[in-house]
Every structure is written in C-alpha cells, then in structure tokens.
Amino acid sequence: MSWTLLLDHLLVLPEAVLLVGACTLVVVDARSHDPRRTLTLWLAQVTLGLCALASLFVMWGSGGDKFALFNGLFVADLLSHVLKLAAYVCVSVTLVYSQQWLFARGLLRGEFVTLMLFSLLGMMVMISAGSFLSLYLGLELMSLCLYALVALNRDSVPSTEAAMKYFVLGALSSGLLLYGMSMIYGGTGTLTLSDVAREVARLSTGAADRGFLVFGLVFVIAGLAFKLGVVPFHMWLPDVYHGAPTPVTLFIASAPKLAAFAMAVRLLVNALPALAPDWQQMLALLAVLSIAVGNITAIAQSNLKRMLAYSAIAHMGFMLLGLLSGLVAGNWLSKNDAYSASMFYMLVYAIMTVGAFGMLLYLSRAGFECENLDDLKGLNRRDPWSAFLMMVMMFSLAGVPPTAGFYAKLAVFSAAVSAGHIALAVVAVLLSLVGAFYYLRVVKLMYFDEPDDAPTGSQLAPQPGMSTLLSANALSLLVFGVLPQPLMSLCIAAIVTL
Numbered sequence: 202m203s204w205t206l207l208l209d210h211l212l213v214l215p216e217a218v219l220l221v222g223a224c225t226l227v228v229v230d231a232r233s234h235d236p237r238r239t240l241t242l243w244l245a246q247v248t249l250g251l252c253a254l255a256s257l258f259v260m261w262g263s264g265g266d267k268f269a270l271f272n273g274l275f276v277a278d279l280l281s282h283v284l285k286l287a288a289y290v291c292v293s294v295t296l297v298y299s300q301q302w303l304f305a306r307g308l309l310r311g312e313f314v315t316l317m318l319f320s321l322l323g324m325m326v327m328i329s330a331g332s333f334l335s336l337y338l339g340l341e342l343m344s345l346c347l348y349a350l351v352a353l354n355r356d357s358v359p360s361t362e363a364a365m366k367y368f369v370l371g372a373l374s375s376g377l378l379l380y381g382m383s384m385i386y387g388g389t390g391t392l393t394l395s396d397v398a399r400e401v402a403r404l405s406t407g408a409a410d411r412g413f414l415v416f417g418l419v420f421v422i423a424g425l426a427f428k429l430g431v432v433p434f435h436m437w438l439p440d441v442y443h444g445a446p447t448p449v450t451l452f453i454a455s456a457p458k459l460a461a462f463a464m465a466v467r468l469l470v471n472a473l474p475a476l477a478p479d480w481q482q483m484l485a486l487l488a489v490l491s492i493a494v495g496n497i498t499a500i501a502q503s504n505l506k507r508m509l510a511y512s513a514i515a516h517m518g519f520m521l522l523g524l525l526s527g528l529v530a531g532n533w534l535s536k537n538d539a540y541s542a543s544m545f546y547m548l549v550y551a552i553m554t555v556g557a558f559g560m561l562l563y564l565s566r567a568g569f570e571c572e573n574l575d576d577l578k579g580l581n582r583r584d585p586w587s588a589f590l591m592m593v594m595m596f597s598l599a600g601v602p603p604t605a606g607f608y609a610k611l612a613v614f615s616a617a618v619s620a621g622h623i624a625l626a627v628v629a630v631l632l633s634l635v636g637a638f639y640y641l642r643v644v645k646l647m648y649f650d651e652p653d654d655a656p657t658g659s660q661l662a663p664q665p666g667m668s669t670l671l672s673a674n675a676l677s678l679l680v681f682g683v684l685p686q687p688l689m690s691l692c693i694a695a696i697v698t699l
Contacts, residue, residue: 215255285329425461428461505574
C-alpha cells in the first residue's frame with residue numbers, strides 16, 4: 202500500500218480504533234471475574250478516549266474539509282467529526298452514570314458495554330455515510346445492538362415486551378426506508394448521495410420523473426421519522442423508554458438521536474435538495490404533530506421515563522423546525538442558519554437528556570427506582586444540590602433562560618420565522634408553553650411538596666465521581682445558555698462543509 206493511500210485511509214481511523222477496542226474488550230471481559238467490571242469499563246473509556254483523539258487528529262489533518270473514501274461510501278467532513286465527538290461524550294458519560302445502577306441490580310455485564318460500543322460504531326458509519334448502502338448498514342448495526350440492549354434484563358417482562366415491540370416496529374421502519382431508497386435508486390441509477398443529488402436535480406424538472414421520486418421520498422421520510430421518533434411514527438418510544446433498563450433508556454435517548462439527525466441531513470440536504478419543497482411540507486406536518494402530541498400527552502404522565510419519552514417526541518419536532526427552514530422562496534440563502542440551528546438543538550438536547558436520566562440513576566438505589574413523579578417530592582430537603590441540578594435540567598428542557606435550552610429553541614424559532622413559517626413558529630411557541638407545565642411541575646414537587654416516606658437520596662455508596670460529572674453536565678447547560686456562540690459557530694462551520 203502506497204503512503205498516499207495509507208494517508209487517505211486515515212480518515213477511517215476513529216472507526217478502526219473503535220472496532221479494535223470493542224473486539225479487544227470482548228476477549229478481555231470473557232476472562233474477567235470482577236463483578237464490577239472495572240477493567241472492562243476502563244478499557245471502554247480508554248477506547249472512547251482514543252477514538253476522540255483519532256477524530257481530532259483527522260479533523261486537524263483534513264482542515265475541516267470534506268473528503269470521500271471507498272468510492273463515495275464514506276464521507277469525512279466537519280459535521281461528521283463534531284457529531285462523532287458528541288457521541289463519544291454521550292457514551293462515556295452513560296457508562297459512568299450506569300455503573301452503580303447496573304451493579305446493584307446484577308446487570309453489569311460485558312454485553313452491556315460491548316453492545317454499546319458496537320452500536321456506537323453503527324452510528325459513526327451512519328454519520329459518515331456517503332451512500333444509501335453505507336447508511337443502511339450503519340443503521341442496522343446500530344439498531345440490532347439497541348434491540349439487544351433493551352432486552353438486557355431478561356427476567357423483566359416489561360423489558361422483554363419493549364424489546365419485542367422495538368424490534369418489530371424497527372424492522373417495519375427499516376423496510377419502509379429501504380423501499381424508499383430502492384425507488385430513488387430506480388429513478389437515479391446510483392446509490393452514492395452526491396450522484397443522487399445530481400440525478401434528482403436533472404430529473405425533478407419532469408412531472409412524471411418528479412412524481413416517481415416523491416413517491417420514494419414519502420417512504421424515506423417515514424423510515425426517517427421512525428428513527429427520530431416523531432408523530433405518527435412514535436408509538437414505540439414511550440414503551441421502550443419505560444420498559445428498558447434506565448441506563449439503556451439514557452443511551453437510546455442521546456447518541457442515537459445524533460446519528461438520526463446526521464441521517465436526516467445526509468438524505469435530505471445532501472442527496473435530495475432538489476426535492477426540498479416536497480420534504481419541507483412533510484417535515485412541517487411532522488413537526489406540528491410531534492410538538493402537539495408530545496407536549497400535551499406528557500402532561501398526563503406520572504412516570505418520569507414516559508414523560509421524558511413524550512418530551513423527546515416534542516423536542517424532535519422543534520428540531521425539525523430548523524430542517525424545514527433551509528429553502529426560502531427558491532433560494533438557499535438561509536440554509537446555514539437553519540441547519541446549524543437544528544444541529545445546535547440536537548447537541549444541546551443530548552446534554553439535557555443525558556443529565557435528566559443521569560439524575561434518575563443517581564437518585565435510585567437497590568430496592569428503589571426513582572421513576573415516578575412522587576419519588577421527587579421534597580428532594581430539596583433531602584439533597585439540595587441534586588434538586589438544584591435537576592431544576593437546571595428541567596428549566597433547560599422547558600426552554601427557560603438563561604439555559605442552553607432557551608437559546609436552542611430561540612434559534613429554531615428564528616430560523617422558522619426567517620423562512621416565512623410564522624404561523625408554524627407561533628403554534629410551536631404556544632405549545633412550548635404547554636410543555637413548560639410538566640417540566641415546572643417537577644420543580645414544584647422537589648421544592649414545595651412534602652417528602653414521602655420513600656427514600657430519594659443517592660445510591661447505597663457515595664459516588665463523588667458521578668456527582669461531579671452530573672454537576673458539570675448541568676452547569677454546562679448554563680454555560681452554553683450564557684455563551685452559546687462558540688458552539689453555534691462550530692455548528693455553522695460544520696454545516697458550511699455540506
């Protein structure tokens with residue numbers, strides 16, 4: 202292999218490091234007899250750290266430019282580097298938050314860590330996909346690992362039922378997505394996203410050809426909507442969030458959402474920009490339905506995991522507001538601001554949801570699950586600092602200033618208004634006020650209600666490491682709320698490379 206070819210293949214260095222690390226971890230864990238899986242978790246964190254260094258090295262070496270590899274199957278650009286780094290952080294934090302919870306319930310096994318790393322590998326392939334083929338392969342690798350993770354607690358009927366629902370509906374959505382891709386392939390004769398974009402631009406001028414492509418687009422949007430968990434393809438989300446072990450719910454709610462956002466950008470912005478007037482109308486309908494159903498249904502939930510599930514549906518609707526605002530009156534002048542607003546929203550949402558579920562893990566202990574609203578009653582009297590951190594999470598999810606959630610919502614609302622979707626923005630603002638009710642209800646329970654007899658303190662043993670990480674998690678939302686420009690500038694730079 203020539204030196205030039207070797208340098209070109211360094212673009213896949215993060216994926217290679219993760220694959221080698223995950224395979225090594227499988228062998229090491231098989232010989233480990235430590236119930237706390239100290240070596241396994243340490244190796245996983247080292248692997249993630251090396252992946253982060255590899256991504257930074259590739260990003261620095263490429264100068265943030267866009268490169269294609271393996272005949273267009275793999276794309277390395279600033280968008281992929283940033284989303285991969287965010288995914289590493291989500292997985293690393295999930296491992297820290299989950300260790301004590303899993304150990305206390307006898308679920309801390311090597312399978313949990315291994316499946317998480319292989320799922321991350323699938324996400325990385327999705328994020329850097331330059332073809333329908335690589336996108337689908339990454340999606341299936343991620344999804345199959347997630348199905349197994351949901352069923353991690355084999356003795357739990359809700360977990361097994363949730364895994365079965367997730368698997369059946371996931372297979373259906375993958376079929377829809379694959380059918381839509383095959384229709385577009387039939388019309389364009391290519392699987393590479395850049396070539397698809399050129400062919401679609403050429404064919405979209407003819408009424409018959411455009412109708413055929415839009416027919417395929419409908420199925421692509423349906424499959425994409427399932428992975429994002431937006432209405433009316435959201436039926437799996439509440440059951441999976443509720444039935445899965447809380448650490449698995451934390452994982453599903455964070456890093457895979459980043460990969461689903463990347464999939465949306467690759468399919469819609471990279472491959473099908475000529476059909477933007479059509480998919481923008483579809484996304485507008487999905488956004489309104491998701492924000493309305495998610496926020497209104499969440500009010501009736503007494504289980505925190507189901508409440509956060511419907512909250513996730515609403516947040517994906519807000520994210521879609523940015524994606525549907527790129528094309529305005531036939532020009533793309535607003536695309537950088539609109540798509541960067543969506544990307545910023547997804548990154549902030551990942552921070553918020555990791556922190557919220559992390560607090561549920563921190564407040565649980567053996568024999569007690571912090572899953573219901575009543576479990577948070579009087580938390581301020583038992584643990585004032587934990588109550589403050591949870592309040593910051595809820596304020597950010599509700600979009601209350603000066604948290605990052607407020608700026609993220611403001612950015613997507615501004616993008617929608619700039620694109621002329623004023624009515625849509627007004628409806629979204631009103632529904633976000635409805636959503637603020639159930640977030641502020643959590644704050645009210647923690648600060649103004651009398652505590653129940655059920656303990657709501659931290660787990661059996663003090664966890665200063667987890668407490669410190671949760672504090673950094675929550676305080677970062679305040680930092681990005683007061684100083685959002687560095688992260689927003691990074692998002693804009695990433696979108697420009699598209």
